[in-house]
Structure formats: C-alpha cells, structure tokens
Amino acid sequence: MSYALEINNLKKVYSGGTEALKGISLKVNEGDFYALLGPNGAGKSSTIGIIGTLVTKTAGNVKIFGIDIDEDVAIAKSMLGVVSQEINFSQFEKVIDIVTTQAGFYGIKKSLAKPKVENMLKRLSLWDKRNDQARTLSGGYKRRLMIAKALIHEPKLLILDEPTAGVDIELRREMWTFLKEINTNGTTIILTTHYLEEAEQLCRNIGIIDQGQIVIDTSMRDLLSKLDVQGFVLDLEEPLDKAPAIDNYSLRLDDPLTLVTAINKDSSINKLFDELNKLNIKVKSMRNESNRLEELFIEMIKK
Amino acid sequence: MEKPKKINIAITLWTLTSKEIRRFMRIWIQTLVPPAVTMSLYFVIFGSLIGPRIGSMDGFDYVQFMIPGLIMMSVITNSYANVVSSFYGVKFQKSIEELLISPMPNWTILLGFILGGVCRGVMVGIIVFGVSLFFYPDFNIVNLPLTILVLFLTAILFALMGFINAIFADSFDDISVIPTFVLTPLIYLGGVFYSINILPEIWRSVSLANPMLYVVNTFREGMLGISDVSISFSLSMIGLFIFLLTAASLYLLNKGIGIRE
Numbered sequence: 001m002s003y004a005l006e007i008n009n010l011k012k013v014y015s016g017g018t019e020a021l022k023g024i025s026l027k028v029n030e031g032d033f034y035a036l037l038g039p040n041g042a043g044k045s046s047t048i049g050i051i052g053t054l055v056t057k058t059a060g061n062v063k064i065f066g067i068d069i070d071e072d073v074a075i076a077k078s079m080l081g082v083v084s085q086e087i088n089f090s091q092f093e094k095v096i097d098i099v100t101t102q103a104g105f106y107g108i109k110k111s112l113a114k115p116k117v118e119n120m121l122k123r124l125s126l127w128d129k130r131n132d133q134a135r136t137l138s139g140g141y142k143r144r145l146m147i148a149k150a151l152i153h154e155p156k157l158l159i160l161d162e163p164t165a166g167v168d169i170e171l172r173r174e175m176w177t178f179l180k181e182i183n184t185n186g187t188t189i190i191l192t193t194h195y196l197e198e199a200e201q202l203c204r205n206i207g208i209i210d211q212g213q214i215v216i217d218t219s220m221r222d223l224l225s226k227l228d229v230q231g232f233v234l235d236l237e238e239p240l241d242k243a244p245a246i247d248n249y250s251l252r253l254d255d256p257l258t259l260v261t262a263i264n265k266d267s268s269i270n271k272l273f274d275e276l277n278k279l280n281i282k283v284k285s286m287r288n289e290s291n292r293l294e295e296l297f298i299e300m301i302k303k
Numbered sequence: 304m305e306k307p308k309k310i311n312i313a314i315t316l317w318t319l320t321s322k323e324i325r326r327f328m329r330i331w332i333q334t335l336v337p338p339a340v341t342m343s344l345y346f347v348i349f350g351s352l353i354g355p356r357i358g359s360m361d362g363f364d365y366v367q368f369m370i371p372g373l374i375m376m377s378v379i380t381n382s383y384a385n386v387v388s389s390f391y392g393v394k395f396q397k398s399i400e401e402l403l404i405s406p407m408p409n410w411t412i413l414l415g416f417i418l419g420g421v422c423r424g425v426m427v428g429i430i431v432f433g434v435s436l437f438f439y440p441d442f443n444i445v446n447l448p449l450t451i452l453v454l455f456l457t458a459i460l461f462a463l464m465g466f467i468n469a470i471f472a473d474s475f476d477d478i479s480v481i482p483t484f485v486l487t488p489l490i491y492l493g494g495v496f497y498s499i500n501i502l503p504e505i506w507r508s509v510s511l512a513n514p515m516l517y518v519v520n521t522f523r524e525g526m527l528g529i530s531d532v533s534i535s536f537s538l539s540m541i542g543l544f545i546f547l548l549t550a551a552s553l554y555l556l557n558k559g560i561g562i563r564e
Contacts, residue, residue: 014564052404055564074406078310082404088397092329104318105405107310149401 004030004188010060020046022212035199038209052082081155091135106153140171159190234259237282246275315407323419338377342431346438370435371523372495377431382424382458386465409556420462450525463548470561489515
C-alpha cells in the first residue's frame with residue numbers, strides 16, 4: 001500500500017518545555033480524505049507545521065509519498081500543499097501576483113503559470129478580484145486565495161488547517177464541493193476542522209489527537225457505529241409544564257414546546273412515541289439534537 | 304507513482320528576486336525618492352553653502368570629496384534597510400511560510416533577499432550620483448571597475464547585515480535599533496565628510512577600528528583616486544566579512560532560528 005503521508009513516532013518539545021507531540025504515528029492512504037481532529041492545543045497544528053517544515057521536530061520521521069523530509073525535502077515539499085490556519089500572504093500584493101509568485105516558488109515558469117493561475121482563480125471565483133490588493137478581500141475570499149495558493153503547483157497531498165473557520169455556510173458548502181472534486185481527481189486531502197459536521201460530510205477516515213497523542217485512527221463509518229446514544233429534539237404541539245417521566249428514556253424540557261431526549265442505540269424510538277401518545281403528548285416535528293460526530297468527539301476527549 | 308521532477312532553482316530565485324524588486328519599486332516614493340532629496344540637501348548645505356568656506360579636502364573641492372562618501376552612505380543604508388524591512392515584513396505577515404513550505408533551498412531564499420537589497424542599494428547609489436552631477440557636473444570617475452566592484456560588494460555586505468538583523472528581530476523596534484544607534488554613527492564617523500588625516504593622532508587611530516572607513520575610502524579611491532587606508536586590505540576585509548556573514552546567515556536559516564518554531 002502506498003501512503004500519501006507516513007508519520008512515525010513524531011515528537012515535539014518546544015523551547016519552553018511544552019511537549020506538544022508525544023510520539024505520534026499516522027498513516028494516510030493515497031487518495032484518502034482524512035480528518036485530523038482534536039481540541040485546541042492537542043497538537044494538530046504542530047503536526048501540520050512539522051510536515052510543512054514550518055516547525056522543527058524533536059524526534060521521529062515524516063514521509064510524503066515515501067520520501068523522507070529529512071532526506072529529500074525539496075522533492076517531498078514539491079508534492080505538498082498546505083492551507084494554514086492563519087492568513088499568510090502579503091496583504092499589499094494583488095491576488096493574481098500572489099498566486100503567480102507562489103507558482104514561481106515551485107519552479108513553474110511564468111508562461112506556464114499564467115494559464116494555471118487563471119484557471120485556479122476562476123475555479124475559486126477569484127478571477128474578478130485578480131487585480132485587487134489582498135488586504136481588500138473579505139474573509140471568505142482570503143480563504144479562497146489561501147486554497148488557490150496551496151493548489152497552484154498541483155500537489156498530490158493537500159493539508160488544510162481549519163480552512164473554513166469564520167466562513168459563512170454558503171461559502172463553506174462551496175468549498176466542500178470543491179474539495180470533494182479535487183479529492184475525486186486524485187489529490188489526497190488531510191483536513192483539520194472544528195466543524196465536525198464538515199469532517200463527517202467529507203472524510204472517509206479520521207484521526208483524533210489529544211494531548212499530543214493519537215487516541216483514535218479509524219474509518220469514519222467505524223467511528224460513527226460506536227455511537228451508543230443519539231440525541232433528538234421533539235417540537236411539541238402543546239406546551240408542557242415539566243418533562244414527562246418515561247421508563248428507560250431520559251427526557252428534559254428545554255422550553256414548554258421543546259422536549260429533548262437521548263436514545264440508546266438499542267432502544268426503540270417508536271416505543272418512545274407510543275409512550276408519549278399514551279400521555280397525550282403530540283409531537284409536531286423531530287430533528288437530531290446535534291452532530292453525531294460531535295457527541296463522539298466529546299466522549300473520546302473526556303476519556 | 305510517477306517520480307516527481309526536480310524543481311527549477313533558477314526560476315525560484317528569479318521569482319523571489321523580482322518580487323523583492325517589485326516590492327521596493329511599488330513604494331518608490333518611500334524607497335527611491337528620499338535618498339535623492341536628502342542627498343540634495345547635503346549637497347546644497349555642505350557642498351554649495353558651507354563647502355567653499357571649508358576649502359579643499361585632500362586636494363579636492365569639498366563637494367567633490369563628499370560625493371563618494373554620500374553615495375556610500377546611501378548604498379549602505381538602503382541595502383540594509385531593504386532587506387531588514389522586507390524580511391522582517393514577511394516574518395511579521397507570516398508570508399515567510401510561502402517560502403518555507405515551498406521546495407526552495409535556503410541558499411536561494413538568502414540570495415533572493417540579498418539580490419533585492421543589492422538592487423535597491425545600487426539603484427539608490429546611481430540616483431545619488433546623478434543628483435551629485437547637478438552640483439558638480441565635471442566629476443570624473445578615476446577607476447570605474449574598482450568603483451563598481453566596491454559599490455556591489457558594499458551593497459552585498461550590508462544587505463547580509465540587514466538579513467541577520469531581520470532574523471533576530473521580534474518587533475519593528477528591533478529593525479530600527481541597529482540602523483539608528485550603530486550604523487548611522489559609524490557611517491558619519493567613517494570618513495564620509497572628512498579625511499581622517501585632519502584628526503588628531505588618537506582619533507585617527509580610533510577611526511581605523513571603524514569598518515565604514517574602509518568601505519568609504521575604498522570607494523573614494525575608485526572615484527577620486529585617494530584613500531586613507533590600504534585598498535587591498537580593505538577589499539580583503541570586505542570579502543572576508545561577506546563570506547562570514549553569508550555562512551552565518553545560512554547557518555541561521557538551516558537551524559530555523561527566528562523563522563521556524
């Protein structure tokens with residue numbers, strides 16, 4: 001099996017003594033769409049920083065498509081694109097110059113870069129803003145520019161560190177479609193995000209990192225199948241004074257018209273409705289209380 | 304999997320160098336015009352107004368004597384300022400990540416910034432020389448190859464110093480401390496406005512410890528054919544310092560000091 005990314009026993013101790021990574025190992029298959037999740041300070045950005053050589057590692061090794069970054073860093077980096085968490089382009093340059101210059105940093109001739117840049121800016125709806133100074137762009141367009149920059153040399157592995165942070169829902173969904181498309185076309189993608197719905201929608205495999213260690217490394221399907229309890233919100237037709245007491249079901253009243261329940265995966269939701277009917281409580285509509293992955297994530301981190 | 308191709312280093316270097324040149328050309332009012340204005344004032348005040356009262360210096364009109372020194376002063380401050388502000392700027396804006404994530408080798412990053420600084424230093428030097436011709440139209444360069452050699456070596460030397468300053472800088476204050484409190488006094492006391500022959504013996508000896516003296520005098524030798532110091536010694540020292548500062552810069556880049564966490 002060919003791995004797009006192979007990390008072995010990666011450690012990072014910062015100069016202040018903080019042990020950000022305690023020997024993590026990870027393998028991401030070629031063509032995968034992989035979610036790397038974890039709470040703030042878990043070590044995600046340190047890991048990405050080391051892969052992109054922005055952070056020096058204390059121990060361990062990193063291979064990109066089998067090439068060790070300590071042995072042939074230029075070749076390894078030529079296959080990598082990184083969308084950092086923070087905006088990292090010159091705010092005073094034009095959009096088109098930023099992307100063209102980035103292509104030049106990868107050794108792409110200006111004559112070859114020109115059509116690539118045009119195509120990339122059009123795909124990311126940035127073409128109309130190509131002559132604008134980067135500082136004048138809105139937050140969403142700045143994020144698109146970050147992605148255009150990271151993709152201009154057509155990397156085989158793309159790492160996105162919270163690419164949709166602070167982006168509105170419409171743009172976020174546009175980005176999802178775009179990322180799915182480039183993944184389908186063969187680019188391996190590693191995504192970190194705080195929007196767990198995003199990871200659930202996009203990623204096939206998932207790693208959870210906590211306190212500098214990988215606590216979960218599995219497929220999204222397997223992880224979600226471990227979910228024991230699922231929360232539902234029931235919108236009621238008539239207001240209630242207090243939550244009804246029904247055996248084997250935990251119920252709470254968020255407001256007089258909203259009943260919230262957590263149902264074990266072995267329990268039947270029909271039975272709950274039967275019991276509510278007996279109490280003459282009519283349910284108008286029902287929805288998931290929160291993202292399923294979010295519940296699991298919190299459970300994992302608590303452990 | 305298809306084996307990735309080696310990257311074209313020449314294109315990466317040209318991209319960075321042209322980006323650096325574009326940067327200072329974009330803000331030409333801040334980078335190219337001020338030296339012309341400031342040096343015009345020097346020529347008016349010290350050359351045309353006070354100069355005739357001073358008389359000659361080492362056998363030359365005072366304004367003529369000042370020209371090489373003022374050109375060097377401009378080259379030193381501009382090559383230094385270009386690299387220190389540009390490299391600290393990319394650190395501050397985090398756009399240095401664009402370079403560090405790319406496959407560009409560290410020596411290319413160093414060379415790109417240094418070439419940017421050299422271009423600005425040399426351009427400003429030429430502009431100041433052009434301005435000086437308004438005040439002394441009959442100026443003839445005695446040794447053109449030496450003049451050009453020293454012009455470029457000086458620009459390289461101080462661009463390297465600016466680079467090291469930027470690597471260690473953590474704030475905008477840090478990039479102005481060295482130019483204000485170290486470079487400027489050394490330049491002013493380095494024979495820009497006078498020959499050390501007019502100084503008392505003790506101050507002449509102290510002046511010999513000022514590295515700017517060698518740069519200014521070697522350039523003056525090229526332009527006017529006079530110098531207070533040995534040219535071969537000066538050129539050797541400039542060469543040695545360029546070598547040492549290049550090695551130090553590459554060491555700092557390879558270690559990631561000031562740029563990688």
